[in-house]
Amino acid sequence: MSVVYNRILLKLSGEVLAGAKGTGIDNDTVVNICKSVKNVADMGVEVAIVVGGGNFWRGRTSDGMDRTRADHIGMLATAMNSLALCDALEQMGADVRVQTAIEMRQIAEPYIRNKAIRHFEKGRIVIFGCGTGSPFFSTDTAAALRSVEINADALLKATNVDGVFDKDPNKYDDAVKFDKVSFKEVINRDLKVMDSTAFSLCKDNDMPIIVFNLEEPDNIIKVVNGEDIGTTVSNF
Numbered sequence: 001m002s003v004v005y006n007r008i009l010l011k012l013s014g015e016v017l018a019g020a021k022g023t024g025i026d027n028d029t030v031v032n033i034c035k036s037v038k039n040v041a042d043m044g045v046e047v048a049i050v051v052g053g054g055n056f057w058r059g060r061t062s063d064g065m066d067r068t069r070a071d072h073i074g075m076l077a078t079a080m081n082s083l084a085l086c087d088a089l090e091q092m093g094a095d096v097r098v099q100t101a102i103e104m105r106q107i108a109e110p111y112i113r114n115k116a117i118r119h120f121e122k123g124r125i126v127i128f129g130c131g132t133g134s135p136f137f138s139t140d141t142a143a144a145l146r147s148v149e150i151n152a153d154a155l156l157k158a159t160n161v162d163g164v165f166d167k168d169p170n171k172y173d174d175a176v177k178f179d180k181v182s183f184k185e186v187i188n189r190d191l192k193v194m195d196s197t198a199f200s201l202c203k204d205n206d207m208p209i210i211v212f213n214l215e216e217p218d219n220i221i222k223v224v225n226g227e228d229i230g231t232t233v234s235n236f
Contacts, residue, residue, distance in 0.1 A: 053077025
């Protein structure tokens, strides 16, 4: 089966790396995710990853702390997750680079768009850490921004549900899943796909979002192969 996307950006939440532990990094979970990422890269797909930091830090719930400082701590949490993913992928034989939006030369490259493109051309996986490098922007927004900057074919948002629903499937048994939905309908229905800034970036730059369940890591491969899973959000 031929792939339908040549260059993707995979958005992972930090929480997913914690597995059943709930916090920190669960090695088995990270390995399972990275196996699928490595398989996708071996299929010739150029892969970028943006990961959150919620398994270490939830800045918005830090009582009394200055929001800018809390967000900076969260960016450092994403750097830790980026290094963990990098290490797991390298142990599988993948060629990986970590680029961070906050300069930390001893452990990662600074984010340079053209250098990231060159890495893709050489078959390397690129992990973008530290979000956008600015407070008040989520890692969802970072994923949207980087996917547009690197001219990705699609943004793959891995979640804990099977796609986009007309209401919260964790609360309502009669929630209906969309196979495909337009950006316009998502706005009109106020469906929670990503935060509004990230969503607007994708809409305005015609960047399709594929929302799918990561409980089965091989779903990443299925999405790249064009199998009908999850929900595609686009300007169709």
